Amino acid sequence: MPSPQIPDERGDAGGGLRYSCRPHSFYDVFMALKSTIFKAELQIADMDRHYYGTHALTVARHPSETDERMMVRILAYAIHAGDALAFGKGLSTDDEPDVWQKDLTGAIELWLDVGQPDERRILKACGRSQHVVVYSYSSTGAIWWNQIAGKLERAKNLSVFQLAPADSQALARLAQRSMQLQCTIQDGQLWINGEGETLAPQLSCLKQAAIASR
Numbered sequence: 001m002p003s004p005q006i007p008d009e010r011g012d013a014g015g016g017l018r019y020s021c022r023p024h025s026f027y028d029v030f031m032a033l034k035s036t037i038f039k040a041e042l043q044i045a046d047m048d049r050h051y052y053g054t055h056a057l058t059v060a061r062h063p064s065e066t067d068e069r070m071m072v073r074i075l076a077y078a079i080h081a082g083d084a085l086a087f088g089k090g091l092s093t094d095d096e097p098d099v100w101q102k103d104l105t106g107a108i109e110l111w112l113d114v115g116q117p118d119e120r121r122i123l124k125a126c127g128r129s130q131h132v133v134v135y136s137y138s139s140t141g142a143i144w145w146n147q148i149a150g151k152l153e154r155a156k157n158l159s160v161f162q163l164a165p166a167d168s169q170a171l172a173r174l175a176q177r178s179m180q181l182q183c184t185i186q187d188g189q190l191w192i193n194g195e196g197e198t199l200a201p202q203l204s205c206l207k208q209a210a211i212a213s214r
Contacts, residue, residue, distance in 0.1 A: 034063045035060040035061060035062055035063065036060070036061045036063075036177075037058060037059070037060055037061075037177075038058075038059045038060075038061060038070065038175070038176075038177055038178075038179065039056070039057065039058055039059075039177070039178050039179070040056075040057040040059065040074060040178075040179040040180070040181055041054065041055075041056055041057075041179070041180045041181070042054065042055045042056075042057055042074065042077070042078060042081075042181050042182075042183065043180075043181070043182045043183070044078055044081045044182075044183045044185075045182075045183070045184045045185070046081065046183075046184075046185040047184075047185060047186040047187075048185050048186060048187065048188065049185075051081060051082065053081065053083075055077075055081060057074065057077070057087075059073070059074065059087065060087075062090065062091040062092060064091060065090075065091055066172070067172040067175035068137070068168050068169060068171065068172035069114060069115065069137075070175065071168070071171035071172050071174060071175055072114045072115075072135055072137050072163060072168055072171065073087070073090070073098045073099060073114050074181070075135070075163075075171060075183075075190075075192065075201065076098065076099050076112045076114060076133070076135050077099050077112075078181075078183040078185075078190075078192070079183075079185070079190070080099070080101070080110060080112060080133070081183075082101060084101045084102065084103075084109075085099060085100075085101045085110070086099070086100060086101070087099055088100045090114075094121070097111045097112055097113050097125065098112055098113055098114045099112035100112065100129070107130075108128050108129040108130070109129065109130050109131065110129060110130065110131050110132075110133070111125045111128065111129035111131070111132045111133070112132075112133050112134075112135070113125065113132070113133075113134045113135070114134075114135050114137070115134075115135075115136065115137070115138070116136055116138060116140070116141065116144040117134060118148070119148040119151040119152055122134065122148075122152060122155065122158065123151075123152070123155060126155045126157050126158055129157070130157060131157050131159070131209055132155070132157060132158045132159070132209075133158075133159045133160075133161070133209075134158070134159070134160045134161070135161050135163055135203075136160065136161070136162045136163065136206075137162070137163040137165065137167075137168035138165065139165040141162045141165075142162075145160065145162070145206050149206070149207070152207070156209065156210040157209050157210070158207060158209055159205070159207060159208055159209045160205070160206040160207040161203045161204065161205055161206065162203065162204045162206055163201055163202070163203055164201070164202045164204075167199065167200075167201040167202055168201075170197075170199050170201075171192065171199065171201065173195070173197070174192070174194040174195050174197065174199075176195065179194055179195075180194065181193065181194040182194070190203070
């Protein structure tokens, strides 16, 4: 009997869902089938990077993932949007980030994680990618960062940002199975518009990479 095909959360160049023909265990198939699929049309006007585009995103929300975390993933995608950016498997595996970008050789140029990863995961990512960015959003972000900041001083390619908890909770209210979102970025400020509501999420920089690029 041929191995089943299941959705692979890594998107194509436009962020869409594609299918993998590699073998999967029954557990993998079961977990994938339990994921909730969200679709978003994301319009981006990034005046800081002179990037303008519309991305049709298909986002698989892991059974253990909240709307809040999923929307922070989409926010991270919007901040770094590009033709080669794609969703990784995130919570489904330890070997992939929430969002990433690879060059034509398969080398990882950008690794984006959401939440509060431990220092081992972050250091491993820094060894695999040119630039690693972490977006923390929990009210315990300061405690998490104080515990691991000293262990990450040598990670010169790491940037860490803290999203205000009230802002991540507001983003969660925009979550719909089918969404139309607009993101505007100018002079470091973000605006997200969706469901008739405009948000201006605030990001605090906890650590800036020595050489950072979006």
